[in-house]
Amino acid sequence: MDRFIVYVDDAPSAQQGLAALLARQPSARTQWLLVACAPRMTHRISKWVSHRARENWRDKWADKLFAQILPTLPAHAGAVTTMLAKAPLPELTAQLQAGHSAPAQVIDMRRPRMAHDEVPIAAGPRWSGLPGTLGSLVTGIGALCMLGME
Structure with a gap:
C-alpha cells in the first residue's frame, strides 16, 4: 500500500x-x-x-x-x-x-512563496532605494521642495 x-x-x-x-x-x-x-x-x-x-x-x-x-x-x-x-x-x-x-x-x-531575491522592484523615486531613514529623508525633502515651488 x-x-x-x-x-x-x-x-x-x-x-x-x-x-x-x-x-x-x-x-x-x-x-x-x-x-x-x-x-x-x-x-x-x-x-x-x-x-x-x-x-x-x-x-x-x-x-x-x-x-x-x-x-x-x-x-x-x-x-x-x-x-x-x-x-x-x-x-x-x-x-x-x-x-x-x-x-x-x-x-x-x-502555495509557492516568493523568494527574497525575486521581490519585484517598486516603481518610485530613484532615492527610495537608499537604506533606512536616509531614503525617506531625501524623498521628504524632495516633496517639500515641490510644495514650495507651487
Whole structure:
C-alpha cells in the first residue's frame, strides 16, 4: 500500500498538484494524509484574541480548506485522512512516519512563496532605494521642495 503525506495551505494549488499526482498514481490502495498548514499569526495577536479563539479559527480555516479540496478527489483515489498541523512540520513528519513500518512519501503542495531575491522592484523615486531613514529623508525633502515651488 502506498502512503502519502501531503502538506496543503491553498485549495487551488493543492487541487492542481493532487490532480497531477492522481494521474500518475491511480491506485485505490493508496492512503492519503492531507495536512492543513494554517497561516501564521503574530505573537502580538494574543493581546486581542485568546488561545482558544485562535485554535477555533485554525479549525474553521482547515475545515473550509478541506471542503474545497475533498470534493475534487475522485472516488477511486483511495483512503483520505485529514488533519491540521499543530507542530512544526519536521517534528510532525517524524511523528507521522514513526507510526508505520513503511515510510510514507512526503509531498509539499503548499502555495509557492516568493523568494527574497525575486521581490519585484517598486516603481518610485530613484532615492527610495537608499537604506533606512536616509531614503525617506531625501524623498521628504524632495516633496517639500515641490510644495514650495507651487
